[in-house]
Amino acid sequence: MGYLSCNAESAIATCDPYYWDLKRKGRTRISKPNKAVKIRQFSYEELVAATNGFSAESFLGKGSHGSVYKAILDDGKLVAAVKKTKLLNPSTTSFQNYHHPNNCTNCSNCTSPAENEIEILSRVQHPRLVNLLGFCADSKDKKLLVVEFMPNGCLYDILHSNSRSPPGWTRRVRFAVQIAKAVQALHSSNPPVIHRDIKSSNVLIDDNWNARLGDFGLALRGHVEDVRVKCTPPAGTLGYLDPGYLAPGDLSTKSDVFSFGILLLEIISGRHAIDVNYSPPSVVDWAVPLIKHGDFSGIGDRRIGYPADLAVIRQLSVLAARCVRSSAEKRPAMAEVVECLKIVAKKVHAPPIWNSFRRQARCVESSRPLMKWEVYDRSEEVVKITKLGSRRNSKVSSVQGAEYGSEAIGSIGGPMGRSKSVGYFSHKKMGSDSNLGANKSVLARRKPGLAVKMPVVRLSKSRSMGVLQSPRLVRYNSRGYVFEFGGKIPGTSTELDMSKLVISVDDDRSEKEMLEKPLVSI
Numbered sequence: 001m002g003y004l005s006c007n008a009e010s011a012i013a014t015c016d017p018y019y020w021d022l023k024r025k026g027r028t029r030i031s032k033p034n035k036a037v038k039i040r041q042f043s044y045e046e047l048v049a050a051t052n053g054f055s056a057e058s059f060l061g062k063g064s065h066g067s068v069y070k071a072i073l074d075d076g077k078l079v080a081a082v083k084k085t086k087l088l089n090p091s092t093t094s095f096q097n098y099h100h101p102n103n104c105t106n107c108s109n110c111t112s113p114a115e116n117e118i119e120i121l122s123r124v125q126h127p128r129l130v131n132l133l134g135f136c137a138d139s140k141d142k143k144l145l146v147v148e149f150m151p152n153g154c155l156y157d158i159l160h161s162n163s164r165s166p167p168g169w170t171r172r173v174r175f176a177v178q179i180a181k182a183v184q185a186l187h188s189s190n191p192p193v194i195h196r197d198i199k200s201s202n203v204l205i206d207d208n209w210n211a212r213l214g215d216f217g218l219a220l221r222g223h224v225e226d227v228r229v230k231c232t233p234p235a236g237t238l239g240y241l242d243p244g245y246l247a248p249g250d251l252s253t254k255s256d257v258f259s260f261g262i263l264l265l266e267i268i269s270g271r272h273a274i275d276v277n278y279s280p281p282s283v284v285d286w287a288v289p290l291i292k293h294g295d296f297s298g299i300g301d302r303r304i305g306y307p308a309d310l311a312v313i314r315q316l317s318v319l320a321a322r323c324v325r326s327s328a329e330k331r332p333a334m335a336e337v338v339e340c341l342k343i344v345a346k347k348v349h350a351p352p353i354w355n356s357f358r359r360q361a362r363c364v365e366s367s368r369p370l371m372k373w374e375v376y377d378r379s380e381e382v383v384k385i386t387k388l389g390s391r392r393n394s395k396v397s398s399v400q401g402a403e404y405g406s407e408a409i410g411s412i413g414g415p416m417g418r419s420k421s422v423g424y425f426s427h428k429k430m431g432s433d434s435n436l437g438a439n440k441s442v443l444a445r446r447k448p449g450l451a452v453k454m455p456v457v458r459l460s461k462s463r464s465m466g467v468l469q470s471p472r473l474v475r476y477n478s479r480g481y482v483f484e485f486g487g488k489i490p491g492t493s494t495e496l497d498m499s500k501l502v503i504s505v506d507d508d509r510s511e512k513e514m515l516e517k518p519l520v521s522i
């Protein structure tokens with residue numbers, strides 16, 4: 001995507017330099033000025049050798065400022081990414097357009113994105129950033145950046161690629177928390193750093209599948225009085241850019257909050273920031289009216305269905321809507337965004353017993369209206385946990401009521417009804433002799449055309465209790481398969497009737513793995 005620039009050199013930028021947000025909240029702890037991080041200086045020859053002469057095999061991708069290559073350094077002990085900026089055309093480069101008349105060395109108009117990135121990343125390091133390892137200057141004194149290598153691509157590809165299954169809610173929320181923490185770290189550093197280009201293609205995924213914020217070519221570090229901040233014209237990526245950031249003086253940390261809000265909408269919906277296939281094309285113009293009307297069901301990514309706790313979508317959507325408010329002052333600070341997301345993360349994480357089978361389940365009451373992407377008929381929708389003489393089973397019911405009592409989505413308005421999650425069962429509550437005489441429907445995501453292999457559903461507790469097999473395929477549509485199966489676990493006396501329980505599988509494994517391995521292992 002292109003960069004937007006406008007000439008407004010005289011205004012003064014603000015980036016909450018006096019920490020008004022923190023002071024207003026009674027938190028006056030101000031971090032010490034960031035010390036310079038020790039970074040390494042590489043020789044050009046070293047990088048040429050490490051990238052095999054910047055070969056096609058080492059090529060990782062191309063951005064608006066240049067190309068990125070994989071580099072193997074230190075006899076294979078260090079794998080890094082080398083960012084090689086292209087030769088700059090003075091007529092098209094924004095920083096050249098705004099060249100400071102005095103040719104100062106302190107102004108971002110007079111430094112290249114690579115120099116800017118080195119300047120900032122040599123001061124700020126954080127586990128959620130793509131950190132700088134070193135740099136190098138070529139024979140023409142053009143800077144090359146050496147940054148941490150991110151082997152799992154960028155969030156943009158993960159969200160929008162058709163060739164892999166989209167991430168589930170747990171992973172999406174985890175990414176959102178990690179990106180928010182990265183932005184918060186920038187905003188709370190001293191002096192603050194405003195990234196100005198938060199977008200899914202600048203979020204890279206490390207070898208542990210953690211999200212890292214990268215690409216500091218447009219970032220600004222400084223206080224209101226700094227020449228660098230005062231002279232820098234607006235920039236960013238269309239679709240993510242704060243509409244109120246029209247002159248240098250409009251800049252604040254809240255511009256990043258806006259871009260983060262767009263990114264959050266993208267994470268929730270799987271929609272591009274701008275997509276002409278939608279009306280309106282802008283994700284914010286599309287999503288905010290839906291959120292205002294409480295139509296959270298229309299926001300979630302249709303490819304993955306619902307999270308176990310529907311409050312997850314509601315809370316994410318409301319937070320995103322707050323981030324993209326047109327009035328910058330009304331947007332939350334990133335510290336607040338992080339706190340909100342941590343709460344959502346607790347909801348999206350199932351308790352340990354359910355984590356063990358890495359999927360989420362939900363019961364749906366018959367009174368709830370059908371959601372747009374649900375694949376089962378209303379006739380199958382009646383879900384009830386019935387007590388059949390077991391004290392243990394009654395606990396299961398009451399646990400659900402207690403968990404959801406304060407979080408009834410239906411009370412927010414809109415088409416979402418109150419839902420109950422079987423994800424809140426614990427093996428203690430089920431007891432050692434629980435019986436799952438069950439009729440269940442299991443919905444698994446599945447690509448059309450793949451042969452169906454019937455899953456084995458293991459039912460056990462802390463120890464394996466039995467195996468429920470031979471599920472019956474009820475139907476298939478483009479969203480997946482619905483299985484219905486029943487049976488009793490051997491050696492049990494009480495019965496928990498989970499008739500018409502609907503389990504939607506939110507599983508990050510591949511489709512193949514998901515069908516070949518047991519769907520449910522309690």
Ligand SMILES: Nc1ncnc2c1ncn2[C@@H]1O[C@H](COP(=O)(O)OP(=O)(O)OP(=O)(O)O)[C@@H](O)[C@H]1O
Nearest residue numbers: 060061062063064065068081148149150154201215
């Ligand atoms: N540290 C890294 N490790 C692995 N791949 C990277 C790394 N940094 C960038 N890449 C890859 O290189 C490509 C170009 O990245 P770059 O940051 O230059 O541009 P971009 O963010 O895609 O676009 P723009 O410059 O317009 O923001 C991207 O596809 C990205 O996946």
